[in-house]
Amino acid sequence: MRVLKLIYKNMFRHKLRTSLTVAGIAIAVTSFVLLRTVLTAWYEGVDASAVDRLIVRHSVSFIFPLPYAYKERILKVPGVKDVTFATWFGGVYRDKKQFFARMAVEADNFFDVYSEMLVPSGELETFKKERNSCIIGEQLVERYNLKIGDIVSMDGDIFPGKWDVVVRGIYRPRDKSTDPSNMLFHWQYVDERMKAEWPSRAGLVGWYVVKIDRPDESAAISAEIDKLFANSSAETKTETERAFTLGFLSGASAVITAINMLSFVIIGIILLVLGNTMIMAARERVKEYAVLKTLGFSAHHLVGLIAGESLLIAAVGGGVGLALAFPLVHGFEAALPKGWFPVFEVKAITLILAASGAVVVGALAAIFPIQRALRERIVDALRQVG
């Protein structure tokens, strides 16, 4: 394109104005990427949900436990392939800022149902045999410098007392969406102590995880399971793992919606910043556009000239913004309590959204200046002074 040089020179005609516009776009793009990264991190668990797993929880609330005895009855429901369970343990490791999921699980088959957590077979066998052992995610190994054989001491809150477990295995997430920061130990270890110290809390599990043969039958199987326990003292609510995870997020839905809206408001701000710059530029150059038209430059040359400049500014601002986004996201993650978001990374879709948002804004911001440049009659524009 032969007007490229002119586009480039026009862009730097007012260096300060262009620099401020580029900075504005860069800040907006960086903020957009950060907000979208927070959102995607929030939804990471939802995205990682397996379609062939159902969660059975107490119908009133997730915080109410279910009888251990339900397991055998759920197993008998047609279409159910396997059943495991887990209990949220909570507790404090080192101090209250050290957050990661600590769960008491059924050691025998938990890792069969959660096949995305890859545990070396030797380590898994050892874990199954030792009731006071645990398996931790590789992120915890890195974060706390733990190794196999180390004892992890926790102060219980939901389950009061001092709890020690020995690291016997380290799981590796199969993919990026799998939480690499879980700590999983024997439910029996907790249950035995409950039997001794707090008998009314013995024989209870947090929720069941049901592996099914055919995901398209999940609704029917869910209904069948819930029917089993209808009118009992602990009625169940069975739903897909995705729905279950989304349920966790519903509590923060207002915040999530606000972040979501804000991220797109930012795109609007970029449009205003760039639109203002382009309109000012076009107003100043009305006479120059008329001269170009006089010399024989056609409408499509002017469109290329104005849209090219707008897109170039948007692209430079967007590029700077994307480049700044990575250190900012890392800095933000470092500032959060450890383990707040198990997976916190800039997704490709976020980058694509930010880049395409900048390009669309670049194109939109050029519309009014183009209209004005094309609409203005040559003789009227040439008559303008200055």
Place this chain on the structure above:
Amino acid sequence: MALVSVQNISKSYWRDSLEIPVLSNISFEIPEGEFLGLMGPSGSGKTTLLNLIAGIDRPSGGTITVKDTIVTSLGEGELAKWRARNVGFVFQFYNLLPVLTAYENVELPLLLTKLSKKERRDHVELVLKVVGLADRMDHYPKQLSGGQEQRVAIARAIVTDPAILVADEPTGDLDKSSAEEILRLLERLNEEFKKTIIMVTHDPRAAERAHTIRHLDKGELS
């Protein structure tokens, strides 16, 4: 043979519902190689007539033919191409693009041609030499005097070797000696390079350089 034929041209402007006639039924011809001076008081319609001949404005009635082309019947796109090939413009206030050097300003019309970069360079260097600014080609307009800016504008006007050169008050913004330089240059372009020049001017000394002078008054030619 006439290069330009103006037949029954009229032009009116509208201000709200009021029609303001500027040119009334004007007809005349300009032979090839002519240096025509258009004179007249302010508001007489001389710039309007110049703009119509140059194809940057449309008449309310009548036809203008340049060589074999009926300019008044061309569409916007065709008219732009026609202007690029056939008309060189010299404005009172030079109208150079401030972000481009003298070389780049002169090169602008050539960007619309199929000439290679080297061919463009040859053309630009040649015309800058003709206007006496070969040594200032890398200067920006703000680094040049008014007279030099106008010479760059003339170089831009002739770089595509157009059939007609239209000049609207080319000395109107210049001091006496710079004006004299510009008029000498226009004279040379007419005599040496056989350019047909139509010049609008208020200045009797500028008009003296023209072969023919036509006066416009209240939209009528004499």
